Amino acid sequence: MTALHDWPATALLAAYQKQELSPVDVMQSVIAHVERWEPQLCATYLYRPEAALAQARASEARWHQGAPAGLLDGLPVTIKENIATRGDPLPAGTAAVTLVPAAADAPPAARLREAHAICFSKTTMPDYGMLSSGLSSFHPLARNPWDLSKGPGGSSAGGGAAAAAGYGPLHIGTDIGGSLRLPASWCGIYSLKPSLGRIPIDPPYQGRAAGPMTRTVDDSALMMQVLSAPDVRDSMSLPPQDIAWRTVATTGADFIKGKRIGLLLDAGCGLPLQPEVRAAIEQAAALLESAGAQITPMQPFMTPAMLDGMDRFWRMRSLTDLQALSSAQRDKVLPYIRTWAESAEGMSGNAVFQASQQFHQVRLATVKACSAFDFVISPVAPHVAFAAEWPSPTNDPLRPLEHIGFTVPFNMSEQPAASINCGYTAAGLPIGLQIAGARFDDLGVLQLSRAFEQIRGPQKPWPLPPG
Incomplete structure (x- = not known):
């Protein structure tokens, strides 16, 4: 039998409804599994098993009475460390930050609590979220459960590792250039x-989005039912909209028929595409074409x-943040981050302005290129997971963003974009297919993802803890 910590959220809810399972049993399974994995993965922060069991017992009582209090009642969930939870500090992944309890839940955390999900842990991230790595001056080094010598990526590092390792079904992270x-x-x-504003977040920032991290498309669609409620704290929050998130579960492969899909295999910048990644994306495109898509x-x-330009602007922004710290605090920031940010010293006002304009240029180019298609598919990254100890795939602070050429355009264009597994390397490392849709068509991206999930073929078993 499949262990309870490996069950998808949709299946758990069905079992709760029939009183075939208890949230207590599920939470106990998750806790036991986390404790087997966590010494190796280091994915959690503020892990609170006893509080989680108390929440599970309360949920169990509600289900026994036939009165669940929310859509996610009794489902385990983790929350990325930089999404505020009331009473908890936000280190932002760095030892340089003064730890101050948050006054309130940020919108994503508030929505999850209102739905009575069991928020049993935060998840780790790198310094200031500025690395695609699990390397942090505050948290222990996070690792990838598929290969402990590799990193999980970032900046939603702990969330990615936790989802793959089976720390329950639901996780939430954030993304400003590819971090989900x-x-x-x-x-x-x-x-x-x-889409920008679909899931309100606080503080909002150009390109910044929160999103679900799950093993199945259905579970992400389930989370969207809760997370997409508007919130006035986000100045870019989208207005209320009745979106048929539930239809994702019934989407079949016939959804693919007739869809106009662009295939992007060259980001135009950054690192070259690894042959195994190219082959996996081309195979995914062939599968979609065989199902009736126009590729x-x-x-x-x-x-x-x-x-x-975006890199230079972010360097200056980070340099400004570092200059606001005391010298003792700055000394605690990862040297890679400091070297990267301090390289912006001496930039003229004109240079900063010209750099800032590249964000809009990316937006214009992305929208124009995608306008002829219903969806665009591409690699998520030009390569697979790299050494856990490296801050970035190049391990070079002066070439830090060479891997985000496929992902960052859709942050700037405000379009929804997903990652779904589409294959593995000969060494067994996963390869992600990016599916991007038109602005506001979050439902369409989920539906195409669900359709692809059904035609992509068998997946490798999820990794198990050592020993």
């Missing part, structure tokens, strides 16, 4: 970066100047 999709790709899970190869629309 990169760990999803490298950990073999599913994640949706929604059209695309020319790259990003340029090195666009990526470099």
Whole structure:
């Protein structure tokens, strides 16, 4: 039998409804599994098993009375460390931050609590979320459950590792350039970066989004029913909309028929595409075409100047943040981050302005390139998981963003984009397919993801803890 910690959320809810399972049994299974894995993975922060069991017992009583209090009642969930939870500090992954309890739940955490999910742990991230890695000056080094010598990606590092390892079915992370999709790709899970404002977040920032991290598309659609409620704290929050999230569960492969899908195999910038990644994406495109999609190869629309401009602007923003710290605090920041940010010293006002304009140029180019298609597919990243100890795939602070050419355009264009596993390397490392849709078509991205999930073929068993 499948262990309870491996059950999808949709199946758990059905079992709760029939009183075939108890949230207490599920939470106990998750806790036992976390304790087997966590010494190796280091994915959790503020892990609270006893409080989780108390929540599970309360949920069990509600289900026995036939009166669940919310859509996610009794389902285990983790929350990325930078999403505020009331009373808990937000280290932002770095030892340089003064730990101050948050005054209130940020919108995603508030929605999960209102739905009575069991929020049993936060998950780890790298310093300031500025790495695609689990390397942090505050948290222990996070690792990838598929291969402990590799990292899980980032900055939603702990969330990706936790989902792949089976720390329950539901996890939430954030993404400003690929921080949901990169760990999803490298950990073999599913994640949706929604349209900007679809899931309110506090504080909001250009391109920043929160999103689900799950093993199945259905579970992400379930989370979207809860997370997509508007919140006034996010100035970019979208207005209320009745979206048929529930239809994702009944979406079949026939959804693919007639869809116009662009195939992007060249990001136009950054690292070259690894042959095994290319082969997996081409195979995914062939599967979609055989199911009735119209696949059209695309020319790259990003340029090195666009990526470099965004990089330079983010360096200056981070330098400004570092300069606000005391010298003792700055000394605690990862040297890689400091070297990267301090390289912006001496930038002129004109140079900063020109760098800032590249965000809009990326937006214009992305929207134009995608306008001829219903969806665009591509690699999530040009390569698979890399050494856990490395801050970035290049291990070079002056070439830090060479891997986000496929992901960052959809942050700037505000379009929804997902990562779904589409294959493995000869060494067994997962490879993610990115599915991007038109702005606001989050439901369509989930539906195409669900359809692809049904035609992609058998998946490797999820990794098990050592020993």
